[in-house]
Amino acid sequence: MAVAADGRAAVAQTAVAAESRAVSSNEIIAEFVDVHRHYKMGDNVVRALNGVSMKVSKGDYLTIMGRSGSGKSTMLNLLGCLDRPTRGEYRVGGRDVSKLDDDALSNVRGHEIGFIFQSFNLIPQLTVLENLEVPLFYQGRVGAESREKAEYLADRVGLGQRLAHKPLELSGGQQQRVAIARALMNDPLFLLADEATGNLDSNTEAEILDLFDDLRPDGVTIVMVTHNPTVAQRADRTLWLKDGEVEKLVTNADRADAAPTEESL
Amino acid sequence: MIRDTWRIVRLGLKSLMLHKLRSALTTAGILFGVASVIAMLAVGEGAKQDALERFQDMGVTNLIARSKKPAETATSNSQSLWSALSYGLLYAEADLIQASLPTSVVARVREAKRPMIRGEHFHTSIIVGTEPSFLELTNMQVREGRWLGDIDDRRLANVCVLGATLTRLLFPLENPMDQTVLIGDDDRYRVVGVLSEQGRTAGAGSTPYDECMFIPLHTHQRRFGDVNTTRSGGSFSRERVELAEVKVKMPSSEDVAAGAQVIRDLLAQRIEETGDVLVTVPLELLKQEEESKRMFNIVLAVIASISLLVGGIGIMNVMLATVTERTREIGIRRALGAKKKHVVQQFLVEAGVLSALGGVVGVTLGVGLPFLITTWFAQKTIILPQHVMLAFSISAAVGVVFGLYPAWRAANMDPVEALRHE
Ligand SMILES: Nc1ncnc2c1ncn2[C@@H]1O[C@H](COP(=O)(O)OP(=O)(O)OP(=O)(O)O)[C@@H](O)[C@H]1O
Numbered sequence: 240m241a242v243a244a245d246g247r248a249a250v251a252q253t254a255v256a257a258e259s260r261a262v263s264s265n266e267i268i269a270e271f272v273d274v275h276r277h278y279k280m281g282d283n284v285v286r287a288l289n290g291v292s293m294k295v296s297k298g299d300y301l302t303i304m305g306r307s308g309s310g311k312s313t314m315l316n317l318l319g320c321l322d323r324p325t326r327g328e329y330r331v332g333g334r335d336v337s338k339l340d341d342d343a344l345s346n347v348r349g350h351e352i353g354f355i356f357q358s359f360n361l362i363p364q365l366t367v368l369e370n371l372e373v374p375l376f377y378q379g380r381v382g383a384e385s386r387e388k389a390e391y392l393a394d395r396v397g398l399g400q401r402l403a404h405k406p407l408e409l410s411g412g413q414q415q416r417v418a419i420a421r422a423l424m425n426d427p428l429f430l431l432a433d434e435a436t437g438n439l440d441s442n443t444e445a446e447i448l449d450l451f452d453d454l455r456p457d458g459v460t461i462v463m464v465t466h467n468p469t470v471a472q473r474a475d476r477t478l479w480l481k482d483g484e485v486e487k488l489v490t491n492a493d494r495a496d497a498a499p500t501e502e503s504l
Numbered sequence: 505m506i507r508d509t510w511r512i513v514r515l516g517l518k519s520l521m522l523h524k525l526r527s528a529l530t531t532a533g534i535l536f537g538v539a540s541v542i543a544m545l546a547v548g549e550g551a552k553q554d555a556l557e558r559f560q561d562m563g564v565t566n567l568i569a570r571s572k573k574p575a576e577t578a579t580s581n582s583q584s585l586w587s588a589l590s591y592g593l594l595y596a597e598a599d600l601i602q603a604s605l606p607t608s609v610v611a612r613v614r615e616a617k618r619p620m621i622r623g624e625h626f627h628t629s630i631i632v633g634t635e636p637s638f639l640e641l642t643n644m645q646v647r648e649g650r651w652l653g654d655i656d657d658r659r660l661a662n663v664c665v666l667g668a669t670l671t672r673l674l675f676p677l678e679n680p681m682d683q684t685v686l687i688g689d690d691d692r693y694r695v696v697g698v699l700s701e702q703g704r705t706a707g708a709g710s711t712p713y714d715e716c717m718f719i720p721l722h723t724h725q726r727r728f729g730d731v732n733t734t735r736s737g738g739s740f741s742r743e744r745v746e747l748a749e750v751k752v753k754m755p756s757s758e759d760v761a762a763g764a765q766v767i768r769d770l771l772a773q774r775i776e777e778t779g780d781v782l783v784t785v786p787l788e789l790l791k792q793e794e795e796s797k798r799m800f801n802i803v804l805a806v807i808a809s810i811s812l813l814v815g816g817i818g819i820m821n822v823m824l825a826t827v828t829e830r831t832r833e834i835g836i837r838r839a840l841g842a843k844k845k846h847v848v849q850q851f852l853v854e855a856g857v858l859s860a861l862g863g864v865v866g867v868t869l870g871v872g873l874p875f876l877i878t879t880w881f882a883q884k885t886i887i888l889p890q891h892v893m894l895a896f897s898i899s900a901a902v903g904v905v906f907g908l909y910p911a912w913r914a915a916n917m918d919p920v921e922a923l924r925h926e
């Protein structure tokens with residue numbers, strides 16, 4: 240593989256490739272069709288998700304809200320292919336992944352999904368650069384390419400000078416920026432964030448949300464669980480869960496131009 | 505591929521560095537295991553070489569039949585004063601052995617204990633009467649002069665060859681060549697040769713050949729006769745012995761078993777009933793020694809295995825702790841696309857690196873240990889490169905084997921649970 244002289248050029252090329260995947264700007268990249276997730280607890284069955292259908296289009300910025308125990312994390316785990324639905328269909332990029340085996344699911348996670356966690360979840364013994372390279376390592380793509388890409392994305396999130404640092408030498412906001420850069424390393428179809436700003440003060444929270452806004456023109460799709468209405472306000476749409484079912488899907492007024500309005504499913 | 509492997513190894517090292525003391529203590533088990541494996545193999549190899557040399561001295565193709573005074577019985581006590589106790593190998597038997605084993609080389613040996621005098625120097629030792637073939641059978645070297653020849657025997661010449669120690673005792677200052685040694689009142693033997701130092705403890709019975717004097721077989725027979733009288737207390741005892749020993753050299757070690765059988769058959773009655781002949785087969789002794797060494801080796805192997813087992817359990821213990829501590833990391837890696845095999849790989853390599861580190865230090869220690877054993881216990885040790893390689897490979901293998909279960913546990917964690925782990 241030819242090594243691009245400029246990291247930006249390499250990423251720009253992959254961005255073009257990602258773009259060409261999109262047949263239209265409304266391309267559905269993730270879709271739940273009557274998804275159930277039930278947990279057996281002795282004789283009881285906990286219906287954490289109970290027949291959820293929803294779609295995420297390319298370029299979407301969706302938040303998921305709901306009371307504690309409403310099934311938000313369960314839904315995010317399913318979206319992230321960390322878990323399999325008890326019943327129903329889940330399509331990623333048009334392909335049903337609900338019956339895939341462990342290795343195949345790992346591949347989907349590695350190639351199509353970027354994770355951002357509440358507690359950052361960087362690997363403490365690795366440097367920033369090494370943390371950024373982890374997703375590509377499992378695809379056998381570590382080398383000059385991954386390094387340039389890591390440098391480019393670290394720059395993009397404003398941490399270009401911190402590549403050699405260990406995570407614990409960074410502030411919480413900086414760690415979360417590294418985590419966002421890491422989530423972008425594999426050019427994912429969409430980013431999944433569980434309370435991405437839950438551990439940050441409001442100033443830092445705003446910075447991270449600004450960063451999300453910055454990334455959107457590159458075609459980044461975001462699905463985020465949050466408890467915070469002001470955070471939810473900055474997304475295009477908010478999916479409300481209640482007792483494992485979709486209560487409502489709200490298109491935020493000030494974002495109405497950014498995505499088609501869909502009041503019900 | 506190599507780069508990725510190196511990356512995983514480096515990752516393993518980094519993770520181990522998180523707990524330096526714990527990692528160091530864990531490697532100790534493997535370290536001592538590996539060191540003891542190397543030391544034990546070195547001791548075993550040294551002992552084996554030792555035995556080999558010892559029996560090679562006796563001649564691995566040799567067979568030795570030796571006369572031996574039978575245990576005293578009631579009849580032998582009631583013998584009259586002047587009748588001699590007759591035992592041991594006869595000339596006729598030696599001839600029979602030679603005729604039955606035509607491809608062999610035979611040396612008849614007679615022995616007599618006498619005081620030897622040279623001027624004011626004096627030593628009581630064994631005078632060996634033997635044939636020219638004796639030199640070849642015992643692998644001895646002539647340092648000066650010559651060995652006994654057929655012509656000496658035919659002429660019943662009074663010539664002798666001296667062992668190295670005896671030479672020093674009788675001729676501390678002079679050159680012994682062509683000088684004479686006096687036996688008894690007027691029996692003089694001209695020195696025609698001196699042997700090189702042989703350095704063995706056994707020879708003519710318990711007297712080393714270095715301390716013996718060698719004369720032609722028939723000269724010996726003529727001068728000393730077959731009957732030997734010794735006085736103990738007030739009574740005389742008389743013994744009649746024709747040959748003290750018959751040495752037989754077979755053409756090759758493959759013929760030894762058959763030769764031994766022939767001799768044992770010929771002398772069956774003496775060996776089993778009168779018990780006045782003892783047949784020694786160095787090759788058999790060597791094999792017996794190897795047999796008993798095998799037992800010894802098994803014990804060593806068991807001890808080494810136990811210490812490696814203990815080391816391995818230590819590694820497993822630490823790896824289980826590591827896997828639990830790093831549950832979150834496992835969850836993160838799985839979320840980022842790691843398959844189960846990647847997680848297995850990571851923790852196996854980490855366990856392998858841990859025990860290989862122990863192995864490296866263990867090899868260093870294990871190579872040093874045999875020197876101490878040699879100095880302190882005078883036990884010969886030999887370190888073979890393949891043994892060092894073996895010990896090191898075992899250490900790495902122990903890490904991998906005992907790392908398997910923890911790695912398997914890590915790989916089979918539910919990613920969701922792992923990510924939720926504190
Ligand atoms: N592994 C599990 N075993 C059994 N029940 C579970 C399991 N995981 C989740 N649940 C149950 O499923 C329901 C939904 O849980 P989930 O974690 O998705 O809620 P949530 O919306 O993320 O809540 P929170 O806002 O507190 O994070 C809860 O009733 C929970 O007890």
Ligand SMILES: [Mg+2]
Binds near residue numbers: 311
């Ligand atoms: Mg939750």
